[in-house]
Amino acid sequence: MWINTTENCVCKVVMDEKPVKIDKWDSGALKNALDDGAKKVLIDILGYKESHALMDGRLLICTIAIGFAMFALIWDYFHPFPLSRNVLMLCVISYFILMGVLTFYLSYVERGIFLVALEQDRAMMEPDNTWKLSSTLRKYDDVYSLTISYTDGKTKQERSASTSKCVASYFDENGVFCFDLFQPIVEAMRQDLALDKKIQ
Template sequence: MSNKSNKNEDNKPVKVNKWDGSAVKNALDDAVTAVLIKKYNYEENYSLIDGRLLLCGVAVGVAMFALLWDWLYPFPHSRPVLIICVSTYFTFMGLLSLYTSYREKGIFVVAVQKDPAGFVPDNIWEASSALKKYDDKYNLTITVKDGKTGNLRTGSFVRSVANFIDDNGHILHDLVEPEVAKLHSSLLTEKKEK
């Protein structure tokens, strides 16, 4: 029965407030992720998210340690430990900002294309997107790192979000999938030509 309910959930159209740019971008990102993971049967890699969680976890751990230390040894005695903890916390918050700006770069999914035979190294697919505030242009960029050669190939498209959403705010997966598939196949064709 649970398998049947999962199929119903997958077929249920996603509805968003079409005037909320952030919600629209996230819903379109989820639709692109579904194409890469479900249609092409790639394996999702969570290492980018794990890195962010690690930085956040250490920062929260330092803050909790400072709170506990201050509770056990009230303020005048806990001053040096609090200074160290506050400095460490802000250092990790700075590292987190650098990580999200220069490492993640808007990447919302990392998918691994495994070789069925297991002889060729895995190809890594990364999808990132941008949707500026008060703009309707959804910019999708897909990058593939060839496991064999290490070469990077990038493709992108810019489309109005109106191409993928109906009047009621439902994401039209039937319109998202062909665009992503066209971009995906163009990146594969580039590989064969080289």
């Protein structure tokens, strides 16, 4: 995929943390490490609260689908085929409909979002501001794209910022994640969006 020969990044590692080392030829591992790094900036460093609403929606759809499958299995056990024919057909059709709903949910609702973070008002007087992080890294590609969307809790106005950069900018030759090089980029994007709010 890529070889970082132009520069050797020096990774600063927090005393109590082990450096994140991955197989730099595995695009899935690269994306997960970068996603976790962006998540760490908002949740662990900035102290935002993570919202699991998107994930809960996906789990709900999957749970209902599995419920239909389990019901069909149990019904067929107590009422062997062909007595269970109509119930099995109903459950199978419902299962595939829910798989279609899940595909729609992943494509048009989640849209690659891996984190929804809530910025709570210190005085607890205003609604929470919402930060959504989504990313892409195609297989056999070396360009990682990160998008941060900001929704003002009071005005409901939404703004977003994106950046695309070669993954070699964030990992050294041994596949160690250089968080100290990645963190400023995420924080700069967040500050730009927050500054737009103050200007408006």
